[in-house]
Amino acid sequence: MRFFQLLACLLLTLRLTAQEAPPLRLVACEGKAQGTYYIVKYLSADTTSLQPRIDSLFEVIDKSLSLYRPGSLINIFNATGSVQMDEHMKAVVEKAVLTSKATRGIFDITVKPLVYLWGFGVTKPSFKGIPPQDSIRKALSYVGYRYLKINGNRLTAIKKHTEIDCNGIAQGYTVDVLGKFLEQQGIRNYLVDVGGELCAKGMNQQHKTWRIGIERPAPGDTAYEPIQGLVQLPDKGIATSGNYRRFFDQGRTRFAHTIDPVTGMALHNHIISVTVIARDCFTADAFDNPLILMGVEKGLQFIAQHPEYDLEALYIYKAADGTISEACSNGFRKYME
Structure with missing residues (x-):
């Protein structure tokens, strides 16, 4: 009898605790940093904005990595x-x-x-x-x-005149730093977006996996204008590299800001963009540039041959007839809607 009394007290305590727990509310912080925008969304019972501390983190990272x-x-x-x-x-x-x-x-x-x-x-x-x-x-x-x-x-x-530019990886790192900061505050449900490089954990305010829009030109289109496609992001990071943001056209060739360090040439192949999903944004951002330089066939082959990096990718490219086509790794479509 005493056991059942204790069990009843425990259940009553748990019920009262659940009733007293304040509801989680969506909090959003937005601003500009690292030459782009940032958006941080999270669910918390405490709606006090973390934006001043987020801005301080950007400041610290800029003192380290900003050219x-x-x-x-x-x-x-x-x-x-x-x-x-x-x-x-x-x-x-x-x-x-x-x-x-x-x-x-x-x-x-x-x-x-x-x-x-x-x-x-x-x-x-x-x-x-x-x-x-x-x-x-x-x-x-x-x-x-x-x-x-x-x-x-x-x-x-160790060689004179050797210099570094970390812009191809620093934003992905920053995204994960912000995510870890939120977790240190006891936040378990969040989405961090820095210039289109993102990470997500937990659920959104509708108790569903976070869904994000990616720049995805419509198949069959002959333009470079991206439209939004939706991707589910369950505790993953995502990064996109493309030739439609920073580029110049010379003749009939488009030269984008991604530079091949082996040949010294700016990206000028038929790839429009590659979107990479990985275990964290740091990894996704590290591999999006090399994957776009590899091209569709070699890039997808690299992903298949290196499961240790846990990469999935979606390529948008211009086909021989001028239309826009897609190709993706075996596991990417499970994230698409």
Whole structure:
């Protein structure tokens, strides 16, 4: 009898606790950072905005990795060839080197001289259009992740004039940092979006998996204008690389801001975009650029041959007849609506 009395008391306590628990409400923070927008949505009983603390995190990461910020750690390295890294720079550089090894140099943060040469950097070259071949060859001589030496927290360039540009991976890292910050506040349901690179955890306010829009040109269209497609994002990260944001056209060829560190050429293949889903946004962002440079066939083959990275990808590309087509890895469609 005493057991049943205790059980009844326990059930009553649990019922009262559930009744007293405040409801979770949707809180949204929006702003501008890292040259783009950010949107952070989360469910919390405490509706006090976390935006000031979120902005502070962006500030800390910019002091480490922003090429636009005078005195940032990355600018110190590029000016002197050596720097004592903080935790943010070290995490990004180490991940970048691992990705370079995995892709055999198709991803390489030492691509900075080429990015600037093609006119996609902080400063612009004196000419417009395709750079001279001798300039490309000269810039290529400074490019190579093997020219970076990591010794503890110290990053050193072992070849003079080697510089780094982490823009191809830093936003994905930032997204995950913001996600971890939210979890440290006891938040278990959230969506973080920094310039189109996203991560999601838990459920939205409708108690469903977070759904996001991706830029997805309609199949059969002959234009480059993207429309929205919906993707479910269950505790994953997603990143997109495309040729429809930063580019220039010369003749009938479009040259995009993604630079091949092996050939020194700006992206000018038939790929319009690749959207990558991975276990976290950091990983998705690290692989979206190399996958777009690989192209559809080699990119999908890379994903199939490297299950350890847990990647799925959707390619949008221009077919031989000029229409827009799609191709994706085996597991990507399960996220699509």
